[in-house]
Amino acid sequence: MLRFPRTTAAVAVLLTVAACNTSDKAATSATAIPDVQIPELSLATLQEVTKELSSDAYEGRAPGTPGEEKTVAYIIKKYEEAGLKPGNNGKWTQDVPLVEITAKNATPLTFTGGKTPVTAQYAKDYVAFSYRVQPKTAVKDSDVVFVGYGINAPEKGWNDYAGLDVKGKTVVVLVNDPDWQTKEAKGEFNGRAMTYYGRWSYKYEEAARQGAAAVLIVHDTEPAAYGWNVVESSNTGTQYLAESKDGGAKETVANGWIQLAKAKELFASAGQDFDKLREAAKKKGFKPVALTGVKANFGFDNDISKKMSRNVIGVLPGAKRPDEYVLYTGHWDHLGRCTPVDGDDICNGAVDNASGIAGLVTLAQAFHKAGAPDRSIVFLAVTAEESGLLGSKYYAENPVFPLAQTVGGVNMDALNAIGPAKDIVVVGGGKSELDAYVEKLAKMEGRTVKAEPTPEKGFYYRSDHFSFAKLGVPMFNFGSGDELVEGGVEAGKKAAEDYETNRYHAPGDEYEAITNWGGMMSDLRLYYAAGRMLAMTDAWPNWVEGDEFRAARDKSRAGK
Template sequence: MPRTSLVALSVTALLAVAGCSAPDKAASSALPDVQFPELSLQTLQDATKELSSDAYEGRAPGTAGEEKTLAYLIRQFEAAGLQPGNDGKWTQDVPLVEITAKNATPLTFTGGKTPVTLQYAKDYVAFSYRVQPKTEVKDSDVVFVGYGINAPEKGWNDYAGLDVKGKTVIILVNDPDWQTKEAKGEFNGRAMTYYGRWTYKYEEAARQGAAAALIVHDTEPAAYGWNVVESSNTGTQYLADSQNGGADQTAANGWIQLGKAKELFASAGQDFDKLREAAGKKGFKAVPLTGVKASLGFDNAITKKLSHNVVGILPGAKRPDEYVLYTAHWDHLGRCTPVNGDGICNGAVDNATGTAALITLAQAYQKAGAPDRSVVFVAVTAEESGLLGSEYYAANPIFPLAQTVGGVNMDALNPNGPAKDIVVVGRGKSELDTYLEKIAKAANVTIVDEPTPEKGFYYRSDHFSFAKRGVPFFNFGAGQDLVEGGTDAGKKASEDYEKNRYHAPADEYAAIKNWDGMLADLKLFYAAGRMLASTDAWPNWVKGDEFRAARDKSRPTK
């Protein structure tokens, strides 16, 4: 789903860190000292005010607002002493594709005891990642593949011994142990892993050669109702364009209602509930729905646009070929549904503040002098359309990911005032935990666990594009226990933002009343990146983490 809840979490209690394993005392003692510099509040305010003004029309990719944004960021990066990051250029082209499904037929399953028909939007949704004018799946064999997971590090493969080329796979949402109350187990229990995300399930189905991948919607493990599925998947979908036009993807991806899934399985002579229970145990074998054929079709309206990431670099003093990244998305929603006559979604907090933070931190780094490693500042596009700018950079890195130590992602700084705590999303994943603990101790703030790990927020912001390719990333901000007013004040302020300003025209510069919390965030961001850039260590994911294999394959060996 689009990140409809993520910024609310970012503001209410965000510290999404790619990793928080048990502390390693030896590693901790070797970490550089924490530095908290003086940062320019004036720069942060000026840049936020400029980027969120009506002149930028909400900073939608591919618009005049993008042109203004790029020009402003280039001027500011250059004035801050950065060098162009892309072989003498300040920008990286990001080709985008808009695909809108139209004229969808019903999804039909034939060959069972009785035909089963699903109506578009009401009973199923589907879309395509293939850039082609028409999508058709006709008389495709149907296979239930459980949770659709292939995790070698866990000895788990729902596709073992199975050939699904040209077939339609039915997949369960979330992880096999999602009902576990604690964040413990094969797949971290109630704390969702990437294997539980719908994006992974489509990716794995494509790798297996499936024609179509259909996820069974169930509100509790999905963490959202069918209304969210319907609204998010029946309109325009956004992709980063590729050379093969998505030819390596499934022809169709989608969701089906739980009740219709049960009806389908009964028609095939199977008990859905029993198979779902069996799929939660290691060693589960996929079950073909013998004789059942799936058919669906829809047209695709296709529009191509060119957007851009902005990239600046401060070369390292000792090891310039090793890189630490700072990322923030510059885009927002552009023109949107008017409220009281205002039809521009300015995105002041989300994410003019994060983009302004890039400029502010670049100034601070230049003033302090280059650290040992190079520091790269990347303002990415199309986050609001599905992390497309960061995904494009990570898939086409300007600086090799094998030489990228880690990074810090900044998405919506804290407008509520300084807090006494930071909330960790994804705790227990990587060796960055030792850095975080040292930073928190120096800043005199408390680390607390994520309250809703089952919602998978770790996989919904730009840092994830790098994490899934093995690069550990910080992404953090303040918790709810405010210095002034405590948790009651923090909760009230967060709820007010989510209700009245998030993804709405009211998210404007004038609505930001407190900048102290943002400066507090920025000092932590600076410390995290500076520590990574001042050591010769290469943080890794903990053993058994879903991203460990990618890091082990790519990172330099000493």
């Protein structure tokens, strides 16, 4: 899956803060944020847990394997030793039912009824898969409609589906937002800073809500922020889903991508100018365009397997307001067995993300020793992040502690293993009232805050914090940048590139390869302070007006 790269800010610290209703207090300035003391954190614990979970005995911690059983048992043991209580109504775990779906025997995608037939070959020209748990997927004689960017944003007065019934039809959509080419991060859809409306996952979700049979996203490298090779590799193997009660019946029959050149060929066959329609789709009021007479046909078989995985939950009850929750999260899973390097086929995932789970345990110890803050602290170790944020998605949709009462949190996904940094890089800045927290944290630790260098790539939407943001919990994302205390930017980028090239998602991500623990410990201080601040204030910061997640949070808080 696509991940947040270290060269932007490898360590994603994700502050989640519950939103406010009209009576809530908003933390919009440093004066609303309490001062906190940071205790000494245990380097020994951080190293011990990282070393254990990344050892070969855990076989890469893949969900549904013996490695999961060992991992879950170990995390529970360390939570108990840290002084936490079971977080799921007396239990340490939350079951997360997963489904594996692997498409096979895919047919070509054919479009008939135009001036000339158009055929797209699977993997080379198009990819497709299904979120429906069924042995066969078939799209037959489906009318084709171009729906621009496929966005329905009531708060912006924008609806590409207005007046259109797409039931049984195949919709063709553009990737990213209508104003993605704007140089500045401002505009109808935040300009070059991608919103969730620009993400492929949103395109699929909205097409399903509209009742479409299938959706095909036109791949264009620049607005997608990755090449066709990434699309192909990510969508032609096994896909993992969180099991649903209806087996995915509310989803489209099929989701997929189509190469830009092939899309242009399709539109020409239908007597349409793709480039002109793409330009028209950038403007509010764009009307969907039917590719008159054109029918789409394709299909594939599905191998289906079900397995049960688990999230692990510990809690430190709050001293004054135990029914308000601050959340710390990290994913315990990794890739399991993977492509061998020099005979080693275990992806140990020491940095990604044994280090994050070690961070959870280290912070749990520190919070317990310092005494419970006003609000409860929840330590959530989630499964199946590497399979598409499935553990966090399942928890967010089936929360043990209501999201309307979840005030905030810190997600730790691959701690900073390259050394202490002078800077903090902010991802998703300006989205919520949380900017003040980051400014205060930076001043406490003598760091400078820097804006995200590539907001058009949508990194904000690619980690576990996003599962909560989608349901309205405001999420902020910041982490160490590349300006190291020792060696500066040049040393930071060199170390980051070395990790990404030689160890990221490979057998080389082992405990022995971590030679600098100073950056992890430095960032853990920030994470502790962030959570403690949120646990000691009575404020409920919200998303800013017009943000894509504000409506969901306002609704959640209003019904609390």
